[in-house]
Amino acid sequence: MWSPTKAKGAAAAKKPEQQLFLAAVYALCLAAAVVGLARTHLLHNFRASPLCDGASCSVSSSLRGAQQLLREAARKVAAQHSEAMALGIPVQRLKYEKSMAGAPSGGGEDEEEEGGGADAVLEEVEEELAAAGADGRSQPAGTQRSEEEEEQEEQEVEAGSSRQEPPGGDEEGAEGEEEEEEAGRTSAPSPYQLAVEDCADLACLSKAGRLGMHPGQFRFPSFFIKCATTSLFWHLKNHPQVLAADNKEPEFFSDDCGYDPAACSRKDTRRYLFDTMRLGEAVEGGMRAAAVEASTHYGRNGHLLAAPVFPWLKVIISMREPISRAISMLAHNLDKHGSGCLTKDSVFKCLERDLQRDTYGRPFAAWLDAYPPDQVFLIQYENITSTAHGSDVLHAIKNRLGIDPELPGSDLGIRNTREYHLMRKGELKEGEQADGWPMKKWQYQSLVDMVRPDAQTVADLADRHGLADGRQWMRNWEAEWKATLEECGADGNCVVFPN
Numbered sequence: 001m002w003s004p005t006k007a008k009g010a011a012a013a014k015k016p017e018q019q020l021f022l023a024a025v026y027a028l029c030l031a032a033a034v035v036g037l038a039r040t041h042l043l044h045n046f047r048a049s050p051l052c053d054g055a056s057c058s059v060s061s062s063l064r065g066a067q068q069l070l071r072e073a074a075r076k077v078a079a080q081h082s083e084a085m086a087l088g089i090p091v092q093r094l095k096y097e098k099s100m101a102g103a104p105s106g107g108g109e110d111e112e113e114e115g116g117g118a119d120a121v122l123e124e125v126e127e128e129l130a131a132a133g134a135d136g137r138s139q140p141a142g143t144q145r146s147e148e149e150e151e152q153e154e155q156e157v158e159a160g161s162s163r164q165e166p167p168g169g170d171e172e173g174a175e176g177e178e179e180e181e182e183a184g185r186t187s188a189p190s191p192y193q194l195a196v197e198d199c200a201d202l203a204c205l206s207k208a209g210r211l212g213m214h215p216g217q218f219r220f221p222s223f224f225i226k227c228a229t230t231s232l233f234w235h236l237k238n239h240p241q242v243l244a245a246d247n248k249e250p251e252f253f254s255d256d257c258g259y260d261p262a263a264c265s266r267k268d269t270r271r272y273l274f275d276t277m278r279l280g281e282a283v284e285g286g287m288r289a290a291a292v293e294a295s296t297h298y299g300r301n302g303h304l305l306a307a308p309v310f311p312w313l314k315v316i317i318s319m320r321e322p323i324s325r326a327i328s329m330l331a332h333n334l335d336k337h338g339s340g341c342l343t344k345d346s347v348f349k350c351l352e353r354d355l356q357r358d359t360y361g362r363p364f365a366a367w368l369d370a371y372p373p374d375q376v377f378l379i380q381y382e383n384i385t386s387t388a389h390g391s392d393v394l395h396a397i398k399n400r401l402g403i404d405p406e407l408p409g410s411d412l413g414i415r416n417t418r419e420y421h422l423m424r425k426g427e428l429k430e431g432e433q434a435d436g437w438p439m440k441k442w443q444y445q446s447l448v449d450m451v452r453p454d455a456q457t458v459a460d461l462a463d464r465h466g467l468a469d470g471r472q473w474m475r476n477w478e479a480e481w482k483a484t485l486e487e488c489g490a491d492g493n494c495v496v497f498p499n
């Protein structure tokens, strides 16, 4: 029969080596139980953490989780940054140099995009992770993402709409899915591009314009040119980053829509967008060219038409000494179309009438009311056509438009001259200069007195908005007037040539 005393006595009766063996077995069992419990507890918590992908908690999956967390954090910084920018709160920019593909620094479309500081955070996070091979897949040489691709990714984050998490948005995705996401982010069209692909009217383009773009892309249309434009239009037409309108002066908003974008018919709008402005080609080219047109009449009421529809539009306004501008335009009407009031006998009356009606100040002020000054590029015709400054002005224009300033060259070229039109009509031989316009000295002087206040208004406005040195501007035109007056004969007769 069994009794404790007996058992004790039996245990006590065991040999010391047997006792030692049993103690070791008990200790091992205890340790195994503790380790088992701890493992179950740790795995439970660890799998629930974003550092594991749920199925495994390997070192590489944990590092991927950490990468994801850092991305999320950077995205949050980006979102807060955008919010702050929208509220007008000053946000300190971090060290961040944007090097747009093929575009000069100092004024591209994309430089208007704010948020560099937050992007820099994201960029640095991505760089650090890539350098550390934190995704557990070190990249072989030659397969690393290019700077451009990384910038595309930043832009998408900025746009905030291109990288939506999949429904149920989990971090549990398998490695393949994550790779796909990676590839999609780097080569995907920008949200802007996707939206424009479906556009066939102004409202759609207008709405799309609020979406984010990749670096090197341009909003459509990009800019209009006004005044002394033919040479500039043709120069830019030959630029690889410019998509010039099929017709230099489509006058769509003026002639087709009566300066009211809401009144443009569907048919005319489609024709303008696709045939004239080549929207289809712009989309096919990934929106990587700046679409331009140069309708002269927009100058008068440009503020009415473009600002509500294309708030991003840039405008190049070139102004010529007003009397020369009027002579050039009236002579153009006469030589090319056989119309208008200009004849050798009616010069003064015709100019007086035109200059009273066509002023610079009012429409220019309206453009400036409608557009921020950094979208208006004001040039003095006398500067861009001068041998001393012409190529610098041209360079600056292209810089401001965000296109390579070195292309297609530094020479503006010369087109649409009076001589060209007369030669075509057989009224002038090659190398000959067209006649000037007869006027009395007092007549010319009175025209100068008439246009001076308007010129001064433009100079003051340009100065106030930081667009030009107003005083220099006036000095240039005063010099033109003085030179013309000095050419007049002692008998008070002048022959006026436009500058």
Ligand SMILES: Nc1ncnc2c1ncn2[C@@H]1O[C@H](COP(=O)(O)OS(=O)(=O)O)[C@@H](OP(=O)(O)O)[C@H]1O
Pocket (backbone or CB within 6 Å): 227, 228, 229, 230, 231, 296, 327, 328, 329, 331, 332, 384, 385, 386, 412, 413, 414, 415, 416, 417, 418, 419, 498
């Ligand atoms: N590079 C250069 N240097 C000097 N002058 C130049 C240059 N390019 C154009 N022009 C002169 O600009 C005038 C034509 O201007 P636009 O093309 O704007 O005319 S238009 O309003 O579009 O019809 C026209 O002026 P006029 O000849 O006096 O009529 C052109 O001769």
